[in-house]
Amino acid sequence: MSPRRADPRVREALVGIAARVLASEGPRALTTRRLAREAGCSTMAVYTNFDGMAGLVRAMVYEGFARLDRHFGRVRPGADPVADVALMGRAYRRNALANPHLYAVMFGAASLAGFSLTDDDRQHGRYTMVGLIESVRRSVEARRFRASDPVMVAHHMWSAVHGIVTLELGAYLVSPYEADDCFETQLSSLMVAPVTGGRPRRAPWPPLGRRSTRCSARPTTGPRTWETPLARRRAATRPRTAAGRSPLPEAR
Template sequence: MPKALSDTETEAFRARICQAAAKLFVEEGPAAVTMRRLATELGCGTMTLYRYYDSKEAIITAIRTRGFDRLAQALENALDTPGDGRTRSRNVRDAYIDFARGDTATYRLMFEYPQTHRDDPSYSRAHARLWRCICADTRVMIEEGTIQADAPILGHQVWAALHGAVMLEIAGLLPEGFDAASLHTRTFVALMEAARPKPAS
């Protein structure tokens, strides 16, 4: 009879399953992610995986859910730092880039591929949490009076520019001398300049 795992050990093994599946998914394609292949990668029996997830689809949904939650937590922590809105926004940007660089396979799986199982309650909650984070730093700058804008719209514009810069860095397609942060900074400055409060006429 298998030894019962502690909650910490169970969570650690779930994380290993998700990391292995994400790597296979983005490097070899969705068809490479099978319970048999994952068991081989992890050095365990196929039936062991079914103690944690009941299907390949459940694993992919878990990767996205866990990824959204981890990224949201990183962005929330970055926003909850001293300084004005611009400083805190820069911290959010850096946390976002660090996440993408630190777990590139999960990041790519979160955003590059069609989303399935959107009605899964945990997935829906994590997805909504991340989208709240996307415009949170923009909201701070609006409340400070630094800019005038529709927070969700401008927040998504800023995020789209950041995501694009990150994906170009991952693909090795940035111009020489640029990384994701330096490229995004230029776009961010232009967006903030356009959103500066207009003097009363």
């Protein structure tokens, strides 16, 4: 008898169901029988597609960051790097609101059912910040942000946006502190920086709800702080531009 082949549709369904169960009911509810019943497949599908529950949990984390990366990828670098940073902040929030269960799992807000991520797993997530770091670097070079380490600035922004989005998903932002207003206020405070003459200035990014038309391309140059064998493998599999170069930084 030939071995069973993994079905991409079943795999996607199992990842979504597992993330929802894990985030809403906890690790004790995450069983192969429960997953098989809701996905309409056999319990063997978990092993065929993921080699077991540990592989399924890892797949949830990877899928969560893959979706975040796709949202970031829709922000194409424009003439104003500070506006790019703001648009990436909104992309981060849109991804979280669209994928709340995966968001809870990928950052550990939901228990990982006894499974521990490796540093290589976390590197998979950190690599999604490359585009943000590049936009921050351009903002510093344009003297829109204070002269500082772009990676550290990106970490501060990531922490701030992640915090307010997590509060929103937990339903802690209520009237009169509505989620939209709180998020935009937080984003504005992060974008204010000294320019020539020492006067603060806010980036003129599109108003909330207006979809940016700058999409799909990623920076072709930028910091290589988080490049690892995993990151290089991911970069090697990304689509190439017309010039034959990867939209993401090339590995050395």
